[in-house]
Amino acid sequence: MKTTLKLFGLLFMLMAFVACSDDDEEPQFIAVQSNTASNIPAPQVGGFGQGEISGPFTKFSFATGAVTDSDTEWDIAFRGLSIAVNGGTETGTNDEPVRNGNAGAAIVDGTFASVTSAEGLTFEQDATGAFAIPGGSDNGWYNYNQPLNIVSPLPGKILVFRTHDGKFAKVEILSYYRDAPSEITPDIAGNDFRFYTFNYVYNPNEGETDLTSQ
Amino acid sequence: MSLNKNNYLIIFFFMCSLGLWAQVESKNDSILTENLDEVVVTATRTVRQLSSLPLPVTLIPKKQIARSGVTRLDEILEEQTGIVLTPDATIGGGEGVQIQGIASDYILVLIDGVPVVGRSSGNLDLSRFAIGNIKQIEVVKGPSSALFGSEALGGVINIITEKPNTSKMSGQVTHRAATFNNQNTTVSINQRNKELGYSIFVDRLSTDGFDLVNGDEGQTINPFFNYTFNGRLFYDFSDNLRVFASGRYFLQDFEVPSGTSEERDGNVQLRLDHKLSKKSQFEYELYYTNYVTNEQTVDPIENEILLDNDFDQKLFRPEVRFNNSFDVDNTLTLGGGYNFETLDRSLFGEQVSFDSQYVFAQYDFKPFEKLNVIVGARFDNHSEYNSQLSPKISARYAIAPNFAIKGSVGSGFKAPDFRQLYLDFTNAQGGNYSVFGKEVELQGLERLIANNEIITDTNGNLILPVPLEDLGEPLNAESSIGYNLGFGYNKGKFKGDVNFYRNDFTDLIDTRILATKRNGANVFGYINRESVYTQGLEVDLKYEVLENLSFSAGYQLLYAFDKNVEDELEENGGFVRDPETLQTVEISRDEYFGLENRSRHTLNFKTFLEIPEWNANANLRVVYRSKFGLADRNGNGYLDDFDDSFVDGFALVNLSFGKTFFKHYQVQLGANNILDFRGENPFSTALNQIQVNPGIQFFGRLNIQF
Numbered sequence: 001m002k003t004t005l006k007l008f009g010l011l012f013m014l015m016a017f018v019a020c021s022d023d024d025e026e027p028q029f030i031a032v033q034s035n036t037a038s039n040i041p042a043p044q045v046g047g048f049g050q051g052e053i054s055g056p057f058t059k060f061s062f063a064t065g066a067v068t069d070s071d072t073e074w075d076i077a078f079r080g081l082s083i084a085v086n087g088g089t090e091t092g093t094n095d096e097p098v099r100n101g102n103a104g105a106a107i108v109d110g111t112f113a114s115v116t117s118a119e120g121l122t123f124e125q126d127a128t129g130a131f132a133i134p135g136g137s138d139n140g141w142y143n144y145n146q147p148l149n150i151v152s153p154l155p156g157k158i159l160v161f162r163t164h165d166g167k168f169a170k171v172e173i174l175s176y177y178r179d180a181p182s183e184i185t186p187d188i189a190g191n192d193f194r195f196y197t198f199n200y201v202y203n204p205n206e207g208e209t210d211l212t213s214q
Numbered sequence: 215m216s217l218n219k220n221n222y223l224i225i226f227f228f229m230c231s232l233g234l235w236a237q238v239e240s241k242n243d244s245i246l247t248e249n250l251d252e253v254v255v256t257a258t259r260t261v262r263q264l265s266s267l268p269l270p271v272t273l274i275p276k277k278q279i280a281r282s283g284v285t286r287l288d289e290i291l292e293e294q295t296g297i298v299l300t301p302d303a304t305i306g307g308g309e310g311v312q313i314q315g316i317a318s319d320y321i322l323v324l325i326d327g328v329p330v331v332g333r334s335s336g337n338l339d340l341s342r343f344a345i346g347n348i349k350q351i352e353v354v355k356g357p358s359s360a361l362f363g364s365e366a367l368g369g370v371i372n373i374i375t376e377k378p379n380t381s382k383m384s385g386q387v388t389h390r391a392a393t394f395n396n397q398n399t400t401v402s403i404n405q406r407n408k409e410l411g412y413s414i415f416v417d418r419l420s421t422d423g424f425d426l427v428n429g430d431e432g433q434t435i436n437p438f439f440n441y442t443f444n445g446r447l448f449y450d451f452s453d454n455l456r457v458f459a460s461g462r463y464f465l466q467d468f469e470v471p472s473g474t475s476e477e478r479d480g481n482v483q484l485r486l487d488h489k490l491s492k493k494s495q496f497e498y499e500l501y502y503t504n505y506v507t508n509e510q511t512v513d514p515i516e517n518e519i520l521l522d523n524d525f526d527q528k529l530f531r532p533e534v535r536f537n538n539s540f541d542v543d544n545t546l547t548l549g550g551g552y553n554f555e556t557l558d559r560s561l562f563g564e565q566v567s568f569d570s571q572y573v574f575a576q577y578d579f580k581p582f583e584k585l586n587v588i589v590g591a592r593f594d595n596h597s598e599y600n601s602q603l604s605p606k607i608s609a610r611y612a613i614a615p616n617f618a619i620k621g622s623v624g625s626g627f628k629a630p631d632f633r634q635l636y637l638d639f640t641n642a643q644g645g646n647y648s649v650f651g652k653e654v655e656l657q658g659l660e661r662l663i664a665n666n667e668i669i670t671d672t673n674g675n676l677i678l679p680v681p682l683e684d685l686g687e688p689l690n691a692e693s694s695i696g697y698n699l700g701f702g703y704n705k706g707k708f709k710g711d712v713n714f715y716r717n718d719f720t721d722l723i724d725t726r727i728l729a730t731k732r733n734g735a736n737v738f739g740y741i742n743r744e745s746v747y748t749q750g751l752e753v754d755l756k757y758e759v760l761e762n763l764s765f766s767a768g769y770q771l772l773y774a775f776d777k778n779v780e781d782e783l784e785e786n787g788g789f790v791r792d793p794e795t796l797q798t799v800e801i802s803r804d805e806y807f808g809l810e811n812r813s814r815h816t817l818n819f820k821t822f823l824e825i826p827e828w829n830a831n832a833n834l835r836v837v838y839r840s841k842f843g844l845a846d847r848n849g850n851g852y853l854d855d856f857d858d859s860f861v862d863g864f865a866l867v868n869l870s871f872g873k874t875f876f877k878h879y880q881v882q883l884g885a886n887n888i889l890d891f892r893g894e895n896p897f898s899t900a901l902n903q904i905q906v907n908p909g910i911q912f913f914g915r916l917n918i919q920f
Contacts, residue, residue: 093732111789111798129670129732130677136730143849152849155798156789174796182793183858186902199797 030204034213035065039178040196044080054094057084062161062169062202075103075163078196081142081151081176083133086164088125099125101164105132107140108158108170112199115158118168118209123160133159141173149189151176160211169202170211255327256352256372258578258588259361259547260537268586268610268620270698270713270752272297272353276376279345281822281833283870283882283915285390285398285419287343287351287373293818293835293868295768296355296752299340300811300842301906310337313355314715315748315774315812316368320628320694322358324372326460328483329365331527331555332505336631342464342479344442346388346400347415349376355752356696356715357626360590360606363572367626367694368717375446375460378404378411385920392913396421411448417441424908426895432471434908440466440477454489473511473521480504494538501531526558527632543580547590549573557632563654566636568629569597584612594627598635598653599691602627608698616705622698627691634689634723634740647735649725655739656685659728662737668729680728680739690742694719700752707758716749746809748774762824770816774809779852790856791848799856807853810846813839813863829874838865844896859896861906866891870913880917885910 037060045055057077061068068074077084077097087103090096104123108115124132137144141159142151153173160170174180178192201213252264257271264273272294284290288309292299298312310318319336322329325343332338345351351373358366378384385403390396402415420439427434446460460483468475481503488496504527511521533551540546550573558565576590591605608622630652637651638658650658659682662668669677700713722744729737750771758764782788783803792799817838824831840863843853853859870884893906 109789111800114800134730135669136727136736139727139730139736152791153796155791155848155850156800158798172798180796182796197796 029208032201032203032205032210032213034199034201036174036197036199037065038180038197040067040078040198042078042080042194042196044082044194052094053080053082055079056095057082057097059086059097062163062167062200063204065202071098072100073164075101075169076105076161076171080194081144082131082135083141083159085126085132085161087123087162088127088132090128091126091131092128102162102166103164104162106160107133108160109156110158111156112158112170112172112201115160115170116210116212118160118162118170118211121160123162142176149186150184151193152184163202167203167206168209168211169200171198171200173198254350254352255374256324256354256370258545258576259327259535259549260545260578265702265704266586266610268588268608269622270355270700270711270715272355274351274353276349278822279348279351281831281870281872282835282868283390283872283884283913284886285344285346285400285417286341287345287371288340289886290345290351291340291353291371293820293837294353295754295818296770296816297353298813298816298839301844309340311340311371312811313353313369314696314717314752314770315750315772315809316694316717317811320365320367320626320692322362322364322366322370324362324370325462325481326375326483327372328481328499328501328503328531329362329529330479330481330505331503331529332477332479332507332525333631334507342440342466342477343373344400344415344417344419345373346417347376347402347413347444349374355713356622356698356717357604357606357624357694359602359604359626360592360624361574361576363592363594363604364602364627364629364691367628367692367696367719375444376404376413377448378406378413380405381407386917387920388915388917390913390915393911394421394424394908396911396913406448409450413444413446413448415442415444417443426905426908428903428905430902436471436475437469438466440464456487458485458487459483470511472513474508475510476506476508478504478506493540494536497535497537499531499533499535501533502529504528522560524558524560528554528556530554543578543586545578547574547576547578549575557636559632561639562632562636563638566632568632570629571595586610594629596629596691599630599688602691602693616703618702620698620700620702623695625693625695627693629691630689630723630740646731647738648731649738650728652686652689652740655728656682659685659737659739662729662731667731668737669732676729678729680726685728685739689723689740690721692719692722692742709754709756711752711754713752714750715752716747718745718747720745722746743778745777746775747777748772748809748812762826764822766818766820768818772812772814772816774812775806776809776852779806788850788852788854790850790854793848793856793858801854801856805855807843807855807857810844810853811842813842815840815863831872833870835868836865837868839863861893861896864891864893864906865889866907878919880915880919882915882917883913884915885912887911 040058042058043055044053046053057079059068059074059077061073062075074086085103085105086099086101088099104125106121106123126132134140141157142153144151158170158172162168175197176193177184177188178195180197181188201211203210253261254264254271254273255261257267257269274290279290288299291297291311296314299309300312301309311321313321318338323338354370358370362370383405388400390398398419400417404413418441423433423435423437425433442464444462448458450456462481464479466477484500486498507525509523510519513520531551531553535549538546553570555568556565572592572594574592578588580586587609589607594602604625606624610618610620612618635651635653637649638654640648694717696717698713698715703710721742723740724743725738726741727736728739750773753769756766783806788801789798790801819836822833841860843857844859846852847857847859867888868886869888870882872882874880887910890910891907892909895904895906898904
């Protein structure tokens, strides 16, 4: 009987301790949330036989979850089918933003939910002649169906980013067309393109590689 | 027209001039008279009774074609077991024939034993071939390269033209009018004297075409007209020396909104049959064919030429064959030939040519009474790719007088085509991507590199997924091995055949990315990569209830898959995009639907009725194919259950009635697709509703014989 009591006492204390420590530490972490960014415009001048590609990239920050004009506080940027990261050097095309952060990208095979951590991944950075996320159909994030003139994000390609300030995020691009329609008519394919919609999970905690949302 | 036994023999000789003189003569006459309609030449290149063959062959007699009231090759093939006419995935494209699940690219089409050329992206348009003057159509299923060489992987379709057989000039005039202002006129004249025979055939077809897409400009099939001219000459110098000459010319012109689209196809065939003795014969054959298309798209406002696509293919082929029958059941066939082939095409740098030489041998024998074995092989030597040896063995064992088991194993191959070797194409209008054929890929890519069009890394080094030194390695021929095992039962009014088949394809030619351009577009080349298989079961039943009433039914079960995709899915699983949420979901092997355009089940049912008292006949034909997919639409490169590109199963019901007046006038009325099936194409959109079929088509046909 005595031992049982002792054991209960111990258990109680242990539980209190554990509960206490939970209470104490939780506020230090910011909750990891799943978000959707819709209709991020990615205009481009030229390309597709219309002369050299140019025009400013649309910059995006995971911390604010929005498009930004900042020259430094951005993580990834879009122009047409190209995705730039704020890390490495300019690839050499016209009107690219200056890379001044330490962002990088990795492409992981899986469903969005199955990618749970950025641990152990190799992050590529933009470099002369090549974006970290390779261009071209079936090379990087998209497939281009020539006869139908449709760009579709490759299934099972999850983009994991290191942000300009060393945090981690994962992205699944859902659509390249305005309002992410489930059916892309020739009309949409010809007029409402260069609008990115993607799901993302951003872990705002310094040094944390966990990418599961609450 | 009364037929006595002598006439039978005469007809027989002329229609089987490809065949074996000695063997024919030594066979007993009862077989000839009983099975006159049931003799084929394509399976062995000798005259063989259909029911005794060890390999699967479909025979479509003239009578069936006439009764059905159809005028083009594709229309009659569609109603046969295991043969499917598939629509092109892109709207407005032609139809392709499919045998045992094998696509049109791998099926050889012959007219009187010589091959036709002129394929668009591998597909041969079978509606080009008028069937108003033919004796029968023979379809050999399974690889037949052991006799016919390249392209005969899936099978061979041989159109056998009718030979003249009356000493008085005879002929017929036919006109058929159908829905969509489809007007088809045919005139044919035949005569055969003792030494000299001739046959003239003219066919004209015109139509307003039709539209499958509601709410867009233009039509799916533009209005067109075409002419077929065919003249043939038969002359016997003596009983031992006979000559046959044939010329065919086809001209087709599409009325396109702006520009022109023209197609011409001509062939000349000259054959000399020299009988050495009762048992052996030489056949010398010269064949020339030329296929030309001119396509021009003109800007209607500026009157500028936007696209000028010309295609000019020529084939010249001398061939010698020798047959020797040691006795009734032992026949040796030997042959050899030379192919000279050239192609001049706008998208090629220069005119290109192929040379190939071949020899083949076949021995058809009976080791003992109940067993028939045919062994054969062909060797093809080619100027541009590896030589090919194609063996085949088939055997039939008669377990009982009415019941036989038959099996065959054979190989087939398809030479890389001109496009896969010589294409040099950059799409300036859409996306600026480039495609290079194998022979020009190295020069092509080096040209792009020199122009500084290819992406480089930080240090200025080229990024090339395929090292330059690996480019230009010769392509292998695509090849297959086909297995068939079947049972045949034949008793009185009932005939039944069951056949299990499997076709394994390797080295199928696919495209791969050679480099990426600075503008993001890719540079493509060709490579041997894919391996696929088709397997299943065919059942054919025929029952002659009464002398004038017959039923037939056919069924094909088909599994067709890409082995690489299967393996990948089994090992690692795969991913697709959910069409609603657009998110990636994981899929397994079970959700892989298989190759495009393949239906798991196809069925046909035909019944023919004759009422001699009324000089009338009627028939009903039904063709059904189950659900099939058109294309991958969710970006993973294969058809799966999530792809929104399936056409639901459907049946086409065709009906026709015929009556003969005053002996020489035949009137026929009927309707194809009498249930008015239209279907819905999965590529339909809210704005553009796309149908699968244009709907019911009525026709009337008048035939006058003289």
